[in-house]
Amino acid sequence: MERFKKVIPLLAVALFLVIPLVDDNQYHVYMLNRALINCMVATGLVALTGFAGQMSLGHAAFYGIGAYATALLTVRVGFPVWLGIISAGAICLLVGMVLSLPSFKVSGFYLSLVTISFGNIVWMLIVNWHSLTRGPLGFPGIPSITLGTQPLSRVGFFYVSAVVLGLMTLALYRLSRSYIGRGMKAMSDDEQATETAGIDTKRMKVLVFSLSALYGGIAGGLYAHLSNFLSPESFVFSESANFVAMAVVGGLRSIYGGVVGGLVVTIIPELLRVKGWEIYYLMGSSLAILLLVIMLPSGIAPAVQNVYNRLGARLGIGGSGSGSNGNGSGNGSAAAVRGDSKSGGR
Amino acid sequence: MSFLKLNNLTRRFGGLVAVNDLSFEIAEGKVTGLIGPNGSGKSTTINLISGVLPVTSGSVEFMGHRITGKSPHAISRMGIARTYQQIRVFESLTALENVQVARAGMYRSGLADVLLNTGKLKREESRERDKARELLELVGLGKKGDEMPRNLPYGFRRCLEIARALALEPKLLLLDEPAAGMNRDEFMAVTDLILRLRKTGLSVLLVEHTMEFVETCVDHVVVLNFGQKLAEGTFHQIEQDPRVIEAYLGKEEL
Amino acid sequence: MLSLVIQNAVAGSAIGLLYGLIGLGVVLFFQTTNLMNFAHISSAMLGAYLCYTYTVMWKLPFALAIVMAVMSVALYGLLLKRFVYAPLAKRKGGRLEFIIATLMLSVFLLNAVIVVWGGVPLPFQGLFGSDRFPIFLGNVVIQYHSLFVLAYITVFVIALQYFFTRTMTGKSLRAVAQNPRAARLMGINVDRMLNLSFMLSTGVTALAGILLIPVYFVSLDLGSGIIGVKGFACAVMGGMKRPYQALLGGVLIGLAENFVVLFVSSTYRDVITFLFLIIFLVLRKQAEA
Ligand SMILES: Nc1ncnc2c1ncn2[C@@H]1O[C@H](COP(=O)(O)OP(=O)(O)OP(=O)(O)O)[C@@H](O)[C@H]1O
Ligand SMILES: [Mg+2]
Numbered sequence: 001m002e003r004f005k006k007v008i009p010l011l012a013v014a015l016f017l018v019i020p021l022v023d024d025n026q027y028h029v030y031m032l033n034r035a036l037i038n039c040m041v042a043t044g045l046v047a048l049t050g051f052a053g054q055m056s057l058g059h060a061a062f063y064g065i066g067a068y069a070t071a072l073l074t075v076r077v078g079f080p081v082w083l084g085i086i087s088a089g090a091i092c093l094l095v096g097m098v099l100s101l102p103s104f105k106v107s108g109f110y111l112s113l114v115t116i117s118f119g120n121i122v123w124m125l126i127v128n129w130h131s132l133t134r135g136p137l138g139f140p141g142i143p144s145i146t147l148g149t150q151p152l153s154r155v156g157f158f159y160v161s162a163v164v165l166g167l168m169t170l171a172l173y174r175l176s177r178s179y180i181g182r183g184m185k186a187m188s189d190d191e192q193a194t195e196t197a198g199i200d201t202k203r204m205k206v207l208v209f210s211l212s213a214l215y216g217g218i219a220g221g222l223y224a225h226l227s228n229f230l231s232p233e234s235f236v237f238s239e240s241a242n243f244v245a246m247a248v249v250g251g252l253r254s255i256y257g258g259v260v261g262g263l264v265v266t267i268i269p270e271l272l273r274v275k276g277w278e279i280y281y282l283m284g285s286s287l288a289i290l291l292l293v294i295m296l297p298s299g300i301a302p303a304v305q306n307v308y309n310r311l312g313a314r315l316g317i318g319g320s321g322s323g324s325n326g327n328g329s330g331n332g333s334a335a336a337v338r339g340d341s342k343s344g345g346r
Numbered sequence: 347m348s349f350l351k352l353n354n355l356t357r358r359f360g361g362l363v364a365v366n367d368l369s370f371e372i373a374e375g376k377v378t379g380l381i382g383p384n385g386s387g388k389s390t391t392i393n394l395i396s397g398v399l400p401v402t403s404g405s406v407e408f409m410g411h412r413i414t415g416k417s418p419h420a421i422s423r424m425g426i427a428r429t430y431q432q433i434r435v436f437e438s439l440t441a442l443e444n445v446q447v448a449r450a451g452m453y454r455s456g457l458a459d460v461l462l463n464t465g466k467l468k469r470e471e472s473r474e475r476d477k478a479r480e481l482l483e484l485v486g487l488g489k490k491g492d493e494m495p496r497n498l499p500y501g502f503r504r505c506l507e508i509a510r511a512l513a514l515e516p517k518l519l520l521l522d523e524p525a526a527g528m529n530r531d532e533f534m535a536v537t538d539l540i541l542r543l544r545k546t547g548l549s550v551l552l553v554e555h556t557m558e559f560v561e562t563c564v565d566h567v568v569v570l571n572f573g574q575k576l577a578e579g580t581f582h583q584i585e586q587d588p589r590v591i592e593a594y595l596g597k598e599e600l
Numbered sequence: 601m602l603s604l605v606i607q608n609a610v611a612g613s614a615i616g617l618l619y620g621l622i623g624l625g626v627v628l629f630f631q632t633t634n635l636m637n638f639a640h641i642s643s644a645m646l647g648a649y650l651c652y653t654y655t656v657m658w659k660l661p662f663a664l665a666i667v668m669a670v671m672s673v674a675l676y677g678l679l680l681k682r683f684v685y686a687p688l689a690k691r692k693g694g695r696l697e698f699i700i701a702t703l704m705l706s707v708f709l710l711n712a713v714i715v716v717w718g719g720v721p722l723p724f725q726g727l728f729g730s731d732r733f734p735i736f737l738g739n740v741v742i743q744y745h746s747l748f749v750l751a752y753i754t755v756f757v758i759a760l761q762y763f764f765t766r767t768m769t770g771k772s773l774r775a776v777a778q779n780p781r782a783a784r785l786m787g788i789n790v791d792r793m794l795n796l797s798f799m800l801s802t803g804v805t806a807l808a809g810i811l812l813i814p815v816y817f818v819s820l821d822l823g824s825g826i827i828g829v830k831g832f833a834c835a836v837m838g839g840m841k842r843p844y845q846a847l848l849g850g851v852l853i854g855l856a857e858n859f860v861v862l863f864v865s866s867t868y869r870d871v872i873t874f875l876f877l878i879i880f881l882v883l884r885k886q887a888e889a
Contacts, residue, residue, distance in 0.1 A: 049696065055696065055699075057699075057703075102878060102881070102882050105882045106881050106882055108695065109636050109695070109699075110836065110881050110884075112699065113829065113832055113833070113836065113877065113881060114877075114878050114881050114882070116825065116829055117829065117874035117875075117877050117878050118874075118878065120825065120826065120829065120870065120874050121871050121874050121875065124868070124870055124871050124874075125871070128867050128868065128871075171461050174460055174461055174463050175460055175461070178460040178467065178471070179446065179447075179449065179450045179453050179460075179471070179474070180450075180457065180460055182439065182443055182446055182447050182450075183447060183450050185436070185438055185439055185443075186436045186439060186444075186447045188438070189436040189437055189438050189439070190434050190436060192398060192418070192434075193430070193434040193435075193436070194436075194447070195398075195417065195418035195419045195422070196396055196398065196418050196419070196422050196427070196428055197419075197422065197447050197448040197450075197510060197513075197514070198419050198422040198423050198448055198450060198451045198514050199419055199447065199450050199451075200417070200419045200420075201419070202417075207457070236825075237824075237825035237826075238707060238825070241638075241700075241703040241704075241707070244699075244700055244703070245700050245703065245704060248696065248697060248700045252696070253438075279714065279715050280715060282707070282711040282714075283708060283711035283712050283714075283715055286704050286705075286707040286708040286711060287704075287708050289704045290684075290701055290704040290705055290708055293688075293697055293700050293701045293704060294684065294687050294688055294691075294701055295687075295691075297688065297691050297694070297697040
């Protein structure tokens with residue numbers, strides 16, 4: 001019976017994975033690729049903000065550093081693409097470690113101001129450091145990912161990204177169930193009590209900041225090789241806000257929050273991009289996201305999980321037994337933080 | 347070498363001297379009581395020992411090592427665990443996970459083991475889960491492992507916090523008013539728990555208001571007043587000390 | 601050289617006072633709600649655009665247009681409370697949710713402005729005297745704009761001070777800011793005061809936006825994160841609790857910026873401002889977050 005419960009989510013993932021095979025609209029596939037890349041950044045933010053309680057409104061900076069790093073390394077130094085992306089991740093990991101230092105002293109709103117400032121600084125460097133980035137002119141001629149000698153098609157790129165995102169989600173899943181993840185959640189509840197429970201919260205912060213920076217950097221690297229061209233406006237503050245919006249809309253406290261939110265928030269504007277409505281679609285999509293945050297503050301993923309569990313219980317399969325893995329408790333915790341016990345469904 | 351030694355410990359908050367040139371020692375394997383009127387600096391003393399607050403001057407020595415200036419987690423791992431006057435359990439973790447958090451120091455597996463989900467990690471996780479269950483059992487929460495703390499009654503939340511402290515396998519346990527706000531049954535349960543802990547040889551520093559509690563549990567008492575040590579001795583010596591009686595008169599029901 | 605320094609000091613203080621005014625709005629909001637509104641700077645943008653409409657399109661006198669623009673934005677502040685703050689508070693949304701909701705609101709407002717007014721900056725010259733005829737004091741050039749800002753802010757601060765210390769409503773508002781629970785027990789209608797602080801904080805920011813027009817024109821830049829963060833920076837430098845210190849913080853930032861441009865580089869002006877903010881935040885004495 002437990003196995004049956006797992007079939008439906010797997011089926012949903014499988015259905016999603018065949019989309020590029022049946023839909024041959026290249027733009028659709030491109031947007032799906034963009035969505036997967038956004039999911040990676042949002043998943044990093046789920047780890048950072050949702051699990052460890054550290055706020056970042058500057059993640060577009062890691063996305064940007066990753067993108068320009070691999071662009072420079074592949075175009076100017078001649079690195080192979082895969083090495084460029086890995087280096088991008090590594091560089092961001094180091095920068096993330098540095099950015100974790102202010103969090104030793106600063107939290108909450110003040111930390112969000114620090115990260116916004118960091119994001120703005122990186123953005124202004126991208127705009128003004130012409131010799132490196134060509135500034136507003138943009139950075140052209142970034143190679144695509146190649147498979148053997150053939151450049152990878154957009155459909156191929158989709159599967160590469162899907163695998164990367166899958167690995168990132170798996171890593172987060174394992175982390176969250178381990179003693180490290182418990183320490184992170186404890187830290188977001190009560191930092192001082194976590195310290196007195198024998199956990200080095202500084203180390204925890206360094207770890208989670210560099211992890212989420214790594215995710216952002218790899219996503220940025222992939223983006224550079226997907227679009228073959230970079231320009232500064234992809235890395236402005238509002239993009240950082242958008243990444244956090246994805247994590248919140250998906251569900252900050254859920255492992256799948258980043259994936260769900262990344263897809264939803266990337267796809268919503270596209271759905272509204274109707275002919276003749278071009279000037280309204282950005283307005284409409286930001287309104288839609290605003291409404292989602294207001295109506296569903298703990299996010300879509302936990303809500304879906306709740307409905308699903310309740311349906312399962314009604315049909316007499318599984319139910320919300322204690323045997324189900326970490327998600328069950330992660331789910332309950334989202335309710336605990338926000339105190340909306342009515343969605344407990346027991 | 348003394349077990350725990352406070353040397354001229356002082357802590358100011360602006361103009362207020364919350365702890366003033368305080369020195370005393372705690373003997374190993376004993377329950378030491380720390381009593382005093384409201385605002386006399388008991389909690390501040392606990393905060394200074396556990397490293398949660400930086401000291402203004404003075405120092406704390408634990409088993410021959412100076413621990414002043416070390417971070418709270420380092421002090422915890424050296425064997426000093428604590429609870430808070432206002433209960434501070436982790437609200438988004440289950441009762442069992444709350445206890446498990448404090449076992450983090452017992453793992454040999456690193457980040458790589460976690461990401462690869464190695465057998466070593468799985469063995470350690472299951473070992474530590476059992477240990478955490480044992481501790482919940484010890485404090486009388488054996489069946490409540492999967493509950494969220496907010497669904498537990500007050501007394502159980504307090505016991506959960508004690509279990510979390512015990513999970514550090516401390517040599518010294520600092521308890522800040524563990525029985526405050528409890529009903530009769532809960533009170534008896536906590537008294538019983540502390541007496542059982544004492545039997546295992548654990549050293550305890552116990553802040554308490556209730557004299558009945560102090561009388562049953564404590565080997566040695568230190569009395570604070572306005573941040574200074576007023577008196578020290580066995581409960582019966584303290585009880586008859588005129589200065590102590592005066593400090594308490596009209597302020598607290600003895 | 602000296603005249604250049606004086607000139608920059610005056611210009612820097614003037615623009616700094618405007619950053620400070622935005623920061624003052626942040627403080628007024630934070631005092632009562634303990635939250636930060638990341639759509640805060642949108643009020644400045646709305647104020648400027650509405651003022652443009654009232655003067656240029658409706659041909660109203662400038663002074664009236666300012667008052668009407670500020671009032672309109674204050675009304676928007678009420679809507680913000682009713683449709684964003686209240687529902688989130690009811691669902692026990694945390695601070696992060698409020699940040700995200702207001703961030704999305706700022707994106708929405710930015711796009712709404714594009715729909716209504718278009719994306720190109722609207723010129724609005726001669727508003728505070730023409731830039732071509734500045735005042736000369738010896739070698740020192742002083743823009744009319746700076747004098748206007750000084751005058752407006754002086755009047756504004758006197759009015760605000762009067763409101764907070766002499767009127768019943770102002771005193772109640774301060775009571776709520778200091779201790780909402782005690783204020784409630786004293787019979788103050790806390791919800792009404794909350795409404796008022798939403799209106800005050802958005803209105804004040806709208807005024808700042810209008811006074812910033814000569815620097816940024818009537819443009820989307822007024823709703824951008826950069827000025828917004830500078831406003832937050834002023835508020836933080838003012839300790840988040842003291843409105844007038846935010847003005848002072850603004851002056852410091854304005855001066856620093858002008859001298860960075862004068863002595864270092866104009867390209868990296870904002871980089872230095874933000875670095876300064878990070879360092880300030882980290883070194884700041886730990887206040888309650
Ligand atoms: N963080 C702080 N900031 C400022 N003053 C403080 C702080 N913590 C404690 N104090 C002050 O220090 C003094 C001692 O406080 P403390 O909490 O140590 O007393 P206590 O003996 O534990 O009292 P109680 O019996 O009420 O728990 C009090 O006057 C208190 O107001
Ligand atoms: Mg106390």
